[in-house]
Amino acid sequence: MCGVVGYTGRNQAVDWLLDGLATLEYRGYDSAGVQVVSSSGNLHGVKCAGRVATLRERAAVANLNGTCGIGHTRWATHGAPTDRNAHPHLDGTGRIAVVHNGIIENYQELRRELMAAGHEFLSETDTEVIPHLIQEAWNGPAKGDLARAVRYACDRLEGAWALAVVCSEVPGQMVVTRNGSPLVVTSTEDGAYAASDVMPLASVATQVTQLEDNDIATLSPDGSIQIVDRNGAPVANPATLTIDWDASAARLGGYSDFMAKEISEQPEAIERLLKDRLGEHGIELDELSLTKAELAAVDRIVIIACGTSYHVGLIAKAAIERWARIPVAVEFASEFNYDENYLVTDHTMCVVITQSGETADTLTAARRMRGMGCTVFAITNVLGSTAARESDGTLYIQAGPEVAVASTKAYTAQIVASFLLALRLGLANGTLAREEVERHFADLERIPDLMREVLARRWQDKQAARLFQGKHSSLFLGRNVNSTTAYEGALKLKEISYLHAEAYPAGEMKHGPIALIEGGFPVVAIVPADHVHDKTVSNIEECLARGAVVIGVATDGDEKVAKLCSQVLWVPQCPDELVVPVVAILHLQMLARYVSRDRGYDVDKPRNLAKSVTVE
Numbered sequence: 001m002c003g004v005v006g007y008t009g010r011n012q013a014v015d016w017l018l019d020g021l022a023t024l025e026y027r028g029y030d031s032a033g034v035q036v037v038s039s040s041g042n043l044h045g046v047k048c049a050g051r052v053a054t055l056r057e058r059a060a061v062a063n064l065n066g067t068c069g070i071g072h073t074r075w076a077t078h079g080a081p082t083d084r085n086a087h088p089h090l091d092g093t094g095r096i097a098v099v100h101n102g103i104i105e106n107y108q109e110l111r112r113e114l115m116a117a118g119h120e121f122l123s124e125t126d127t128e129v130i131p132h133l134i135q136e137a138w139n140g141p142a143k144g145d146l147a148r149a150v151r152y153a154c155d156r157l158e159g160a161w162a163l164a165v166v167c168s169e170v171p172g173q174m175v176v177t178r179n180g181s182p183l184v185v186t187s188t189e190d191g192a193y194a195a196s197d198v199m200p201l202a203s204v205a206t207q208v209t210q211l212e213d214n215d216i217a218t219l220s221p222d223g224s225i226q227i228v229d230r231n232g233a234p235v236a237n238p239a240t241l242t243i244d245w246d247a248s249a250a251r252l253g254g255y256s257d258f259m260a261k262e263i264s265e266q267p268e269a270i271e272r273l274l275k276d277r278l279g280e281h282g283i284e285l286d287e288l289s290l291t292k293a294e295l296a297a298v299d300r301i302v303i304i305a306c307g308t309s310y311h312v313g314l315i316a317k318a319a320i321e322r323w324a325r326i327p328v329a330v331e332f333a334s335e336f337n338y339d340e341n342y343l344v345t346d347h348t349m350c351v352v353i354t355q356s357g358e359t360a361d362t363l364t365a366a367r368r369m370r371g372m373g374c375t376v377f378a379i380t381n382v383l384g385s386t387a388a389r390e391s392d393g394t395l396y397i398q399a400g401p402e403v404a405v406a407s408t409k410a411y412t413a414q415i416v417a418s419f420l421l422a423l424r425l426g427l428a429n430g431t432l433a434r435e436e437v438e439r440h441f442a443d444l445e446r447i448p449d450l451m452r453e454v455l456a457r458r459w460q461d462k463q464a465a466r467l468f469q470g471k472h473s474s475l476f477l478g479r480n481v482n483s484t485t486a487y488e489g490a491l492k493l494k495e496i497s498y499l500h501a502e503a504y505p506a507g508e509m510k511h512g513p514i515a516l517i518e519g520g521f522p523v524v525a526i527v528p529a530d531h532v533h534d535k536t537v538s539n540i541e542e543c544l545a546r547g548a549v550v551i552g553v554a555t556d557g558d559e560k561v562a563k564l565c566s567q568v569l570w571v572p573q574c575p576d577e578l579v580v581p582v583v584a585i586l587h588l589q590m591l592a593r594y595v596s597r598d599r600g601y602d603v604d605k606p607r608n609l610a611k612s613v614t615v616e
């Protein structure tokens, strides 16, 4: 969950390290640190609890001088977010500095062993064993060779890691390696760079190299990068990635926060995703890497995801079952991974949905499905992410970098991507005729403009946010596909406003959650003009009878709902019931953002969370 950066070259390192960390902060933001090596071979660093902005202030005072350095932004796993537990961590001699993303599972055993050999530890982290192991190897079998010392240390580790290491004995040299946690490097005229993902590198390069597990790369100030594999053999053709977005895409560009920016980018994201997808052969989805006959043979689909992406899965299920008539199961990755009796057929297809492509539980589940013989198809946003690399086919949603921890544009783009998959499957197995596919596709093409209309009505969300003032709990209700809209709306609210929000299928409310309702209790009811409209209206009446304040999400012109609700978030008429959740959710994203801002919170970096959940 942490972010790692490294630079060696002809410029002062600290400026880029701090800028790089700022772009990686979405991975974790409870503490941060940098360490640079001066040309005369001195290590200088600062680290502190808090955000990169605080680190920047400290670094300015410390006047860190050096053209080679490493940096880290942390999401605490072992040890509280304190100055002492912040990375980088040093060896016992103060010559070797390490930043780490991942978890060292056998750190307690290693720590005991190192302590018995006289090593002293200053932090409670799992990471700190690594510089001490490197120190042991440096003085022993590696004989002053940093890359070899890192190899020796890694051979003792169990768990996951992306590491960047510098040593005052070899100023200018930086060694990086990975196992299970992502790491990319790039070479430029100004020097060589390393980072947990492409975000910080977009400002310096358009092409990056992806390290494979156990590759060790040695980066030098002239920009050269030597990569060797686990056996020490040079890696001749490492995988490269072209960054297809401008660095400005990851900047605020006039918005007050990334969540506002990303909410407003949804219409264009959907347009990009749909562009050129309807072709001569129906839905063009070459990424699937399955023949038409293989697609037609699919008899079961298992969708695996976490959080917001899991909610995408629930809507994908509705679309696939309706348009392709294939039974779909949607699983939380964290639950699936411990279900020992999971059943698949010979023609089960697995779809993993993950914005980041790095969610540990989802990756474990995908590997398990492959092990069970299933074809694994990934829907993701991040180019070259682990999910993409390990899957049989990948559909990139092309939503551009999503920085705010609360997922918004990836949610709607992933739903539309799953609609494309559903149409492709329906066409392949003969459930849908070409004309039907064209009609559904035309409905999808209307989504961007429908979204624009909702965005223009954000004042309604601002007004509705006032109804949450002084409240501690709320209920979100919806039926059919919009029970998922309720789940996602409630998740957004919980995540960034720290207000309890219970989401339920509206018809289930009377089986328990209705007991929550008392005078003034806020209920958000998603009640569009669909085949369950009147049933949901009855549930609204039940809430009102018990004193609830109801905020409705309804279709333009619905006077019945207007009369019942304290505030209506109006949605334009949608061409298909499956389109409604993609459009209506924009109101709930904006509502959550306004509630969070009214409470004075940082909407982009909610407490306790990180965007990329790379630990189980």
Ligand code: M6R
Binding pocket: 306, 307, 308, 309, 310, 353, 354, 355, 356, 357, 358, 359, 362, 405, 406, 407, 408, 491, 495, 611, 612, 613
């Ligand atoms: O990157 P992923 O889509 O795999 O992430 C899964 C969840 O961690 C993520 O959707 C999380 O629930 C979001 N922060 C919700 O806004």
